[in-house]
Amino acid sequence: MATKLPIVPLVNKQRMMGTISLAKPVGMSRWIKVGPTGTVNFTPTVETVEAKSAETGLNKLIRKITTGTSAVVEFSDVSAWTEFMYTVQFMAAKRYLTQAAVTAQTIELTELVDNYVFDIPVRKGTVTSVTNGETGEDLVTLVEGLDYIFSSETRFGEIKKVPVGFGDTAVVTYSAPAITEQEAMLDLDILSATGVRCELMVIGIDPGGNGDPMSMYLPSVEFRPNGAATLGDAANLNVATLQADVYQDDTGSYGRLEIRNKIVEA
Structure with a gap:
């Protein structure tokens, strides 16, 4: 029921x-x-x-x-x-990050060893060469992909292997485009x-x-x-x-x- x-x-x-x-x-x-x-x-x-009140003998809310x-x-x-x-x-x-165009600037990497990680001080840059800094017959240039890698997006690269006789110093030459206010990157x-x-x-x-x-x-x-x-x-x-x-x-x-x-x- x-x-x-x-x-x-x-x-x-x-x-x-x-x-x-x-x-x-x-x-x-x-x-x-x-x-x-x-x-x-x-x-x-x-x-x-x-x-509260305690008038009744108990403390009541x-x-x-x-x-x-x-x-x-x-x-x-x-x-x-x-x-x-x-x-x-x-x-x-x-904030937003802008930058002026950069052409053929260099940084020096010292105490070079295999798997040496480096960065360049610009955004959206390009590494145009990595050398031992010498001239003439003593100049040795590393090959991208074989001897080193570089990411334009992150601005970091790595010397994968230092060739025999290259020395312990490298000179990185880089360039970068201008970043205008219209292209500005968020920079918190x-x-x-x-x-x-x-x-x-x-x-x-x-x-x-x-x-x-x-x-x-x-x-x-x-x-x-x-x-x-x-x-x-x-x-x-x-x-x-x-x-x-x-x-x-x-x-x-x-x-x-x-x-x-x-x-x-x-």
């Missing part, structure tokens, strides 16, 4: 939702995508002072007086390595900033009837890292975890949450 229920069970207000998060840094007119993310969690905190409120938004498994992501995760002031000054102040919009995405979609707008947050970021892992997706501390804006508002459908209470 079916059990008679005093109240009809609530079976239609559950929710499973994805989110698209957007940040607009102070001084910028465009919104920047934050994500993809694994989860986005809003955690409010209420600070209270307890009021009679109320809690609210003294402050705060909140933080946490973003887990952020996998899009954008300029914004790098800037937040490494608490860095954003690590731990030079305390956070990134932004507006934040979190847009809930309902995958087909799994809850009432919502949008949350926070007018003033400060993004900071919240744990380790993967620098190298070839077996797993490289991700980071970010957090945004929620601040009041100049009107005294923390923000607003909009439910994009009419909610009918059960």
Whole structure:
């Protein structure tokens, strides 16, 4: 026999939702995508002072007086390595690297041995020759690929094997193109900033009837890292975890949450 229920069970207000998060840094007119993310969690905190009374002979709690409120938004498994992501995760002031063109400059490598690793002081450079620095019949030139290798992208190279009689010093001649402001490379000054102040919009995405979609707008947050970021892992997706501390804006508002459908209470 079916059990008679005093109240009809609530079976239609559950929710499973994805989110698209957007940040607009102070001084910028465009919104920047934050994500993809694994989860986005809003955690409010209420600070209270307890009021108690011992009039009955026992020390009983009679109320809690609210003294402050705060909140933080946490973003887990952020996998899009954008300029914004790098800037937040490494608490860095954003700078860009440019350079003037360089032609036929040299560096000297001393105490040369096999597997000698070196670098040149320019970006996107080309090593045009590696020699023993002598002239005429005494000049010995190493062969790229056979005697040494060089990566323009990383600016590092390696003397694989020093030929017999080459000596213990090498002269590397290199050139490099100009890097203009339009081609400038991101050059972060690590731990030079305390956070990134932004507006934040979190847009809930309902995958087909799994809850009432919502949008949350926070007018003033400060993004900071919240744990380790993967620098190298070839077996797993490289991700980071970010957090945004929620601040009041100049009107005294923390923000607003909009439910994009009419909610009918059960």
